[in-house]
Amino acid sequence: APNSGTGTGSPAAAPATGGTVHVLAKADFSHLDPVRGFDGGVNNFYRLIYRGLTMFGAGPGAEGTKIVPDLATDTGTPSDGGKTWTFTLKDNLFFEDGTPITSEAVKFGFSRTFDPEAGIGSPYGKLLLDAPKDYQGPYLDGDLDTIETPDDKTVVFHLKKPFADFPSALALANFTPFPKGTGAGAAFDTKPIASGPYKVASHQRGSSLKLVRNPQWKPETDSVRAAKPDAFEWTFGLDPATIDERMLAGQGTDADAIGPSIQAATVARVQQPQIKQRTLSGLNGCTTYMSLNTTKKPLDDVRVRQAINHAINKDTVVAGMGGSALAAKGTSIQPPTIAGRVDYDPYPYNVEQARKLLAEAGLADGFSLTLDTRPDPKMAAVAVAIQDALKQVKIDLKINNIDTSTFYEVIGTPAQQHDAAVTGWCPDWASGATFLPPLFDGRNITAKGNANLAQIDDKAINERIDEIAAMTDVNEANAAYGELDKEVMKQAPIVPLAYEKLILVVGSNIAGAYQSSSFSGGIDLISVGLAKPTK
Amino acid sequence: MTVAAHSQQVAGAPATSGRRVAGALLHDKAAVLSSAFLALIVLMAICAPLISLITGHGPNDFDTAAVDTDLGGVPHGPLGGISAQHLLGVEPQNGRDILARIAYGARVSLVIALAATALTTLLGVVLGLLAGFYQGWADQVICRVMDFLMAFPALIFMIAILSSLPQGNRPVLLVVVISVFGWPYLARVVRGQTMTLVNREFVEAARASGASTGALVFKEILPNLRSSLIVMTTLAVPGYVGTEAGLSFLGVGVVPPTPSWGQMIASSVGWYAVDPMYFAIPGTFLFLTVLSLTVLGDRLRAAFDSGEAA
Amino acid sequence: MARYLAGRAAGVVLILFLVCLFTFIIFFTLSPDPAVMICGKTCTPERIDQIRDVLGLDEPFLAQFSGFLAGIFAGRDYGAGANLVHCAAPCLGYSFQTNQSVWDMVVERLPVSATVAIGAAVLWLFLGIVAGLLSAVKEGTWWDRTAMGLALGGSSIPNYVLALALQYVLVVELQVLPFPQAVPFSDGPALWFQSYLMPWLVLATGYACLYARLTRANVIDTLAENFMRTARSKGLSPALTMRRHALRPALTPIATIFGMDFAALLGGALITETVFGLNGVGKMAADSIAKNDQPVIMAVTLLAAFFVVIGNVVVDLVYTRLDPRVRITAR
Amino acid sequence: MSKLLVVEDLNVTFPTTRGPVDVVKDVSFTVGRDETVGIVGESGSGKSMTSLAIMGLLPEGATTRGSIRLDGAEVLGASARELRRLRGDRMSMIFQDPLSSLNPYYTVGLQIEELYRAHRGGSRAAAREVGLPDPERRARHYPHQFSGGQRQRIMIAMALVCSPSLLIADEPTTALDVTVQAQILRLLADLRGQSGMGMVFITHDLAVISSIATRVLVMRRGEQVEYGTAEQVFAEPRHDYTRMLLDSIPRIDDPLDEVSA
Amino acid sequence: MTLLRAKDLTKRFVARGPLGAKAGFTAVDRVCFDVRLGETLAVVGESGSGKSTTARMIAKLLEPSEGTLEFEGEDVTHAKGAALARFRGNVQVVFQDPFSSLNPRHTVERILMAPLVYQGIAPNGSRRAHAKELMERVGLNPDHSLRYPVQFSGGQAQRIGIARALAVNPKLVICDEAVSALDVSVQAQVIELLRRLQRESGFSYVFIAHDLAVVRQIAQRVAVMSEGRIVELGTTGQVFDDPQDEYTRTLLAAIPRIDPEWERRRRERA
């Protein structure tokens, strides 16, 4: 094997042009149509074939969460106090089939998010744009008037209310432009029209996907995507343990491969220096937490919630998630990758304090709680660790396993939800705007699909959320969210348990690999490449 | 004197043949060892709290000191953390004592597996015999029910049913569900062999002797199915231990942290390269249990068979 | 005979209908709402309603059920206006998750499952019967003890453990095989064979153990029959004596089990396919259950049920062929 | 000319929980070519075991002592391969219990055919000669479809199909009516004359023995109580048991003593 | 008094050809006879003439294709439930094939106790003792009561079958070649036993046999069967001394005999 064993350098080294990067994956992407798919993994992939007005930057750490222009010349000009946004397109932009990318295409792409069948990705289009109430997308209702296209290069968005983070929202792949009239039904799921550096060459659902260069993509129009390899090849449907074995062995084309995070059982095996040097590690940008249903007794008492916060030993929780290599102790609501986040620990592990608080609440003799969780080994381990910890303060925690396919439905339905649930939250982009409001705005509590699991409806918090949303300065808003985090935690509606980490082993020939904070810590696909491409 | 005569009459056939069989088994080393092992497991299950008391480790007590949390939670020390502290080592990640979990797990696993085996065997044998014996509409009805149960997506059903039912007594529920969907497999085999045996002359002879249907089926035909039954039932035990584990894995089995052998084996899967003992220990217990059951079944059969010519 | 077959065919249809009906009822009453899953994390009740409407989940039970049945026999239309698609019979609908035609998905994946099932079946029949036969003939010898000990051990090891252990030993440590990957036959028979070898081995092990023990037990019983003495008195070769006279009576119960096992496997080997990343029906079932993709679940359910029911019919027919004494009473 | 079959001091022992049981004790006799030795005796006296010992087909667990030579070659303790070559071809046996001795899974045609195929030669007409009507059609039937006597004739046909030099017939005609029995006995006598077949003939019908056997062996409780020419045994029996046996023969000309109402 | 009456009993077997084509074969053709109380009716005839099939039908082990069966004046052709149970208690069968009719998985003791158990009869003394006594009566060693059928010789197995039929006190015993595998002395003993039972308890027998000497000894009346039909039926004396049917005459002529010269010499010596 040409590239196995002796590494040709660190994953961070600059990649050369050419070759095929292989990706080993558990499951296929849900959708190739960007208006439908919406998760860290697929968004990362969309950047290879699709371009939007703006995008997340390329680079490790904060670089990766910065909003930069893509098809647009800049990140947009707000007017009308942030209610109207104007963007100008670069020159020389083409789709895979040679049609130029115009403002009309941008508008068409955006309006697709309103299609009742297709628009199942992010909700931001409908949340933000000032569209007619019953607009059903371009296929059913035709053009959308609230996006103006005064000329081929200019596009103007009219929002419902001021939204400072609009360029961030536009970085989501849901708003990918497409030639007008294309993509009805599920056309793009099978045959997408690429605007990025690669296009789909073949796709066998559930087993493989191959991307090759898109000749219509002009590198000079794109300052972010390195696009070094000539091709990408995904293998789907692999067992996690098998992926780990393959990545460790790194035989044949696996030397040119990248994969998902390793499992806890593999951590001990990546400690050898040869493997360690091709290992990346970092946070996935999410928070794993236990919500406490504030509508249930005795959790309606803030002292009880605080006591629980104090009583849980987060070290054992971390151990359950795979140890310090795969998780860090959670303290605040927002994970460390969020801009403006303040590092603080309101409820350090303190059983005495917990007992005291419970005694104050008149519950020194304990009570029993039911915890909803998934039968996923990691979640089960966390649940058991919590159970073990709460035993010390005489809280009898009953674990209620809910099948993975129903878990979110059950906990998102206040009528069915129990006292507590172990779950997690990842922001859509790295700011409090997509973290705190969905989880703690009392007005968001719905009868179904509820995200405010604590069901906390605090007037002060709600008002503060509105105030921050109205801020036009993104940095100021982010700082405010950092403070709001503290305010919310005073109420202790949740127990932040851990910030999950990823450990990525890459092939020995992989170069230019770093974890992107915008894509749940996955390797940024637009920058990765091979150190020595073989032909 | 009268008492003795009386007892001899009441005890009837089983007394002497029972004594004979017991005598034969006592002289058989393999049978004695198997019985001893099974007794040990049962004792372990019953005395699980005592074991925890002696070793000082409950089945759910974490011992993060026994594992290396920086290395994904592998147990400290060789052989999966076997030490004077933890006689059979500890689980990776959380350091729970394997001995305690094996002992407590025996309760769940063996109760579920043995009860499910007993129930499926009972249902399978009775219904299979009846279907094979009657071959008329009774056969039709039983066969269609079997077809339905076998064709039914049991797994989906279990997930749907079990996850929407209250926690209640999970093991009982599991046994019932496993048995309801499990018996047709055995029943079809029994039915097939019964169809062959029904036409044998000794069955006709028994019929002429005035045997009722029940007697024909259970006294004359059943003993001739023994060989297949022993194999299928002994092998059903590990199968059901696995089923319980699988269901637990899907979140519809026993609720964590309750240990069961199947779950231990299932969760050891990922650790096979780093901590093989994690699999080897529950695996060995399961293997030895099945081996003991099989050996005992074989020997029992041989002892009953031998007649005068043992 | 013709009447018997007609009766059985009616039975098959009835069972399949019942399976459909019950599965549908489970989904309708007990199972989670797929709309919520599709809706994702920032979800509003309106969106859920909208999705339910698009997927037709808001219709009453009978409408949904009859729509499903009609689709199978006559095809059906989905969506409206520009989004309208016609799904030709046999239509099993479209995946909620990927929008693919479920029929196409099944057709695409069935060959993989069939390859896995057929290869494994050949292997386990061969291994199980040969080992069982040898053990029966050499009853009580070290060979018998070893083989039967192994058979017990084999049946105590769960599939997934065996799969990973085998992979560790053969691929990682000894490097005699590549990591498994579903390679189509057109890529070269050698590669194809290599890629399926481990799944075959893993699947075959459990069954082979059961079959070996059953074969052994039944052959031992048969060997004690008087007609075996006759066969021996004929001076036939031992192979022929065994194959013809001992094996057939011993194998009739095994034929029953084999029919059931094989039919069930055609409906997908859930664990093995998942562990080895084979894109078969079993993996499709596992994925669809995890994602609550109801049209796909319905399809795999129906497919598995179909195989099982047909398998049972075949078993019954074969049984009356295998045992002449049964034939006279079979209507 | 050497004898076809020489049995010397044959012993057959079965282990039981009450210690070993000798079911055949020191039995010796010889069969020449073109000769029939009849074995008669008490039920359970070891006749079948003696014949099974010659064929090397004793049930598992049985042990033998003594010597059995076929054409001078030792059969007791011969290798499995050696025995296989002999069986069916050089020596064959008609078993006592025809139904359980026929494989219920195969047509009788196949069961006869396979023997013929295994050794070649012989006469396939045997099936016809045993007097089964419509042999072509009946060959496609299974054992359970035949009457007791028909099964017995199938067994006979099977044993004769390869023209063995030694035929052991264990009560071959018990289920046959006297006309068929006479036909079969004639057939056997013809074969003996034509091919010089030696025969061991076990039966309880002393009249049959007297007409077919050249020498007679009388057994009781595993022991051989008398051995001599047919004429000597029937006309001048030496042992009390033999006399008793001959005295017990029911007589066709003895009418039923009227006792019942 | 008539115990059992068979009227026009017919049995057709349907044999299936390879392509499902059916070929009917009439094994028993409109057979009529009756058995009187305390009488022995012998059935003789050609092998394959339908004797066993007739026996099976009158024992209600085989459904007749046509015809009726009366037992003690009651039509039992389609008897079920209690009526059938009563019939079973009164009619016992000894089968032609000794080993096949014994359950290979049961000890002799269990086989012999089975009719008692099945019919819920408690004998004086224990059932086990009863079984041992039966063994003794048919000349088997009672110490072998825990043996399995394979451990017996053909004649011994046949005697187990006879003992089983006698275990309950039946009114009619159907003996299908019940003494064919017995040596003449044991045969005499068994026949004596059967006759004693007839004398003392009024048993009736349907006695199928090929040994005409035995038939002559035991039967009051004889039926001769050929090709599924009864060709002659009459008292033993009539049939043996003045046979009317051609087949009966052939049969009687074919009886093997010991050389009368030898017989004479032996008698002289004695």
Ligand SMILES: Nc1ncnc2c1ncn2[C@@H]1O[C@H](COP(=O)(O)OP(=O)(O)OP(=O)(O)O)[C@@H](O)[C@H]1O
């Ligand atoms: N497996 C066995 N174990 C113990 N004893 C046995 C076994 N098989 C046969 N015997 C005994 O051996 C003796 C001889 O049996 P064998 O079959 O040779 O008798 P036989 O002379 O052929 O009698 P029959 O005329 O009744 O057929 C019998 O007493 C029988 O009980």
Ligand SMILES: Nc1ncnc2c1ncn2[C@@H]1O[C@H](COP(=O)(O)OP(=O)(O)OP(=O)(O)O)[C@@H](O)[C@H]1O
């Ligand atoms: N199950 C069956 N299927 C087809 N034909 C059968 C079946 N049973 C018996 N027969 C045929 O019916 C006829 C009568 O058989 P039966 O057994 O009654 O004869 P039998 O008089 O008892 O003869 P034997 O004296 O040889 O025992 C025979 O030709 C036989 O081949």
Ligand SMILES: [Mg+2]
């Ligand atoms: Mg004999």
Ligand SMILES: [Mg+2]
């Ligand atoms: Mg007969």
